[in-house]
Amino acid sequence: MNIDAELELKMREGDAPSASEAPEPDSIAPDLGPAHEPAPPVVHELRFGNAWEYSPAPETTKVEIAKSYGHFINGRFSEAGADTLDTVNPATEEVLSKVAIAGKKDVNAAVRAARTASEKWAALPGAERAKYLFRIARRIQERSRELAILETLDGGKPIKESRDIDIPLVAHHFFYHAGWCDKLHYAFPGRGRGQVKPHGVCAQIIPWNFPLMMAAWKIAPALACGNTVVIKPAETTPLTLLRLCEIFEEVGLPKGVVNVVCGAGETGALLSQHPGIDKLAFTGSTDVGKILAKIASERGIPITLELGGKSPNIIFADASIDQAVEGIISGIYFNQGHVCCAGSRLFVEEPAADEVIEKLRIRMQSLRVGNPMDKNTDVGAINSKMQLEKIEHYIKIGQDEGAQLESPTSADLPGKGYFCNPCFFTGVQPGHRIAREEIFGPVLAVQTFRTPSEAIERANATPYGLSAGVWTNKGSKMFDMARKLRAGVVWCNTFNRFDAASPFGGYKESGFGREGGVHGLRAYVKG
């Protein structure tokens, strides 16, 4: 390797003073005189050429995958049968396994099993229920490598994310909720021990972007409160949830407490309309969420929904710009942008816009896109062909609408598999579809603003309200913005943070109910 290749510290925009020496834009010095010409932004860029290429660092541990999978009903794995769906590795397009599609019979059996298990499970002393959840958490930690690899194979997310974020959070959710089992009466003041009642049988439908994590977010609080569960994974990512069922078996979780039915939308429809369910929980698109909300309202059963978003990420000129750029990156390119709370609308205060965009450009050049099984990969494979087509469609819409597309990441994408280079649009108008609609991919819409109130107004001008980001070094402004943003989660000087103890969920058409923390228990108890 040519170590002494071009190694160049390039200072753009000439010899302007450094940012810290530049006068503050809102300085109130009395003798300002004529309008002060703001110093041009100074952006340092380290260029190493190809001197420091990354060697491949593939995760090579083998994980066994069966040729086919059935459902997990009443503590037993069923045979796949003839009616199956292929689950594909989106990074290679190879078929990993065939997974059964649950029909009426399977859904009936699953709901019946959950109903039968319900009474005993709810009657178990909280401290004993807790022990099952603690055991599950421990086994997840012990089998975390296997689960992480499987998650990446089935879903396309970078191994470093499934290993360091998804699976640890899965274990965390079970561990955290285990502790609530015997403490529910403290979470609901005014009710005594034993007066906090579960709904009964919970039907849960989860998406493909965080397959096991979403399962944990749904199953753990439901079980902690004494409910039993019938859960349907997304059709493209069922493998890790089925692996979790092995853990349920290992730890001796009573039969029927958790049942898994696989399949696509038809199975979801059967499950959500089943007369035997007492509660419905769904994470996914707002369109489907609205249909389910209607079903639940007709049946008079409670429902929690965690739906779409078009979350604003607001950068003030007084923010630490380098940190903010990192926040933009993790806000929109984390998990290929398949994140319901992704910071997909970037609002930059005008004086900082050039600097932020230039730094974003530079930072994106070092994003590594490609094989998700490589431990250095930042952006992995798009989850499915369908999703890739949707993202590409939106990129085209953005260009047709007149916004400027930039895709500074120069990686050569693998020849096979579903990949999309991370990109952003400048020159975006508030009315553009790429600024209003959820794309669910690594596509960022950049806009600018002049005043905090303008930022608030535009940030809130969306039917969604899942999350928001604020970047400023002024605390009072930060809290004021946080208060005025109509979003369920506001990240200040950070983005995309998740924790079992922290409630997550949206305002407006991003859904109702919260998941995580003491507030997340509410969805799984009566009254």
Add this chain to the structure above:
Amino acid sequence: MTNRLSVTKTHKLLIGGAFVRSESGRSIETTDASGMPAHLCQASRKDLRNAVEAARGAFGGWSGRTAYNRAQILYRLAEMMEGRADELRAATIEKAPATRAPAKRTAKKSSKKKTSKKTIARRTPAPKVHEFDEVELAIDRLVAFAGWADKYEQVIGGKNPVAGPFYNFTSPEPTGVTMVVAPDTPPLLGLVSLIAPALCCGCTVVALASEASPIPACLLGELCETSDVPAGVLNILTGFRAELVHHISVHRDIDAVLAANLDEESGAMLRSGAGENLKRVTVKKLTPRQWRDPDECETPALIERVVEMKTIWHPMAT
């Protein structure tokens, strides 16, 4: 077959992650569960000070860990207890005190004149098993507080709706070094019920074991050292309350005291420590039924005894 002589054990103090003999060189003779002679250390004032120093040193690290991490460590300790439940159970079989407390603090001086054998002849009364399984309850109690570690803040803290443009919230923080004085009985459940609330919120602990049955506490100390509990977070002393409560009471680097079922005099002595450095002193009196009752002993009200509420104001304005 062979007349093998068994290896008898000396139970040492646990101070700063090390098993040490009392600096005073004193020991107490007792019998272990199988009736074999065993030796315990008789902690001195200096041992207490060393233990408090170790606890103070460990406080920053322990309280600085995430609540989730503390929860997992306490759960790990419960796992270790489960694995050695039989040994713990045998040790908690109630015996009449095999040791005799020195009547006055002058006992130390007078002991010099005596022979090295400071204990009374071992009595071996019929062992009385508790009417409940103390070990199972102790393990479950620890698990319950492992669960509280990352939850009590949400239950007892919150945001305050002040009449102004401020973000104002109150959340609890661990008070510091907590001294636990365990009851004579139940020796293990009593000890665990008092250390767990303090440990889960981030306090570090110096515990004085049951005087009547100190061995379960010594075993718990050994389990700590194999459960990721950092050195100095839990320190365990064995010895005589009559000798040590005064020193506990006047020690200015102990922030809180959790004790239960003490005699009147010891309780009053500990309470008077509030006048020394405003220690947060809690001396509970619990019946066997209450020791078993989760509403009595697994409530965040116990954690509240060893935390400080911190209120943070921050303006919000553009």
